[in-house]
Amino acid sequence: MPNTDPRPAARPRLAIKLLDPRMADYLPHYTTDGSAGMDLRALLDAPLALSPGQCELVRTGLAMHLDDPNLAGMILPRSGLGHKHGIVLGNLVGLIDSDYQGELMVSVWNRSNRAFTLEPFERLAQYVIVPVVQAELDVVDDFASSARGDNGFGSSGRL
Numbered sequence: 001m002p003n004t005d006p007r008p009a010a011r012p013r014l015a016i017k018l019l020d021p022r023m024a025d026y027l028p029h030y031t032t033d034g035s036a037g038m039d040l041r042a043l044l045d046a047p048l049a050l051s052p053g054q055c056e057l058v059r060t061g062l063a064m065h066l067d068d069p070n071l072a073g074m075i076l077p078r079s080g081l082g083h084k085h086g087i088v089l090g091n092l093v094g095l096i097d098s099d100y101q102g103e104l105m106v107s108v109w110n111r112s113n114r115a116f117t118l119e120p121f122e123r124l125a126q127y128v129i130v131p132v133v134q135a136e137l138d139v140v141d142d143f144a145s146s147a148r149g150d151n152g153f154g155s156s157g158r159l
């Protein structure tokens with residue numbers, strides 16, 4: 001069902017520090033009302049040439065403090081860069097803890113077989129805030145039975 005509530009959803013406040021004054025011109029933002037992520041830009045003094053297979057840690061010039069254990073940040077690739085140019089993340093996904101106050105760093109990996117040059121302040125990845133549930137662990141000898149039990153890894157077949 002489409003959301004017909006005319007009120008905008010309340011957005012949590014997010015403290016952000018600019019670790020380089022140049023980032024003031026490039027504050028991350030949601031491009032559309034429905035955007036899930038904010039693009040992050042490469043804080044570079046000069047273009048960064050990435051050979052095939054090369055992986056480099058790139059600064060964003062930003063620190064964000066989520067300050068809520070029920071939230072996490074995720075750094076994800078941008079689809080266009082990933083699909084067309086093979087520019088993805090060296091850690092595949094970056095998981096940002098809610099108590100992390102350091103600079104957001106992006107591990108940029110050229111997984112393609114062609115060189116790629118990342119330009120200063122180019123949008124290189126996106127940052128998404130996701131809900132998190134922290135659990136308490138109860139050690140047990142047996143689980144209550146479930147429909148799947150321990151069947152996994154293709155146990156239900158392919159078609």
Ligand SMILES: O=c1ccn([C@H]2C[C@H](O)[C@@H](COP(=O)(O)OP(=O)(O)OP(=O)(O)O)O2)c(=O)[nH]1
Nearest residue numbers: 075091093094095096097100103104105106107
């Ligand atoms: O792409 C990323 C991934 C992580 N981080 C920062 C935020 C995160 O909270 C912290 C630790 O990340 P993680 O726990 O995934 O890395 P680790 O190798 O386990 O480091 P640590 O021993 O510090 O937990 O590093 C980034 O800036 N970029």
Ligand SMILES: [Mg+2]
Nearest residue numbers: 095096097100
């Ligand atoms: Mg860790």
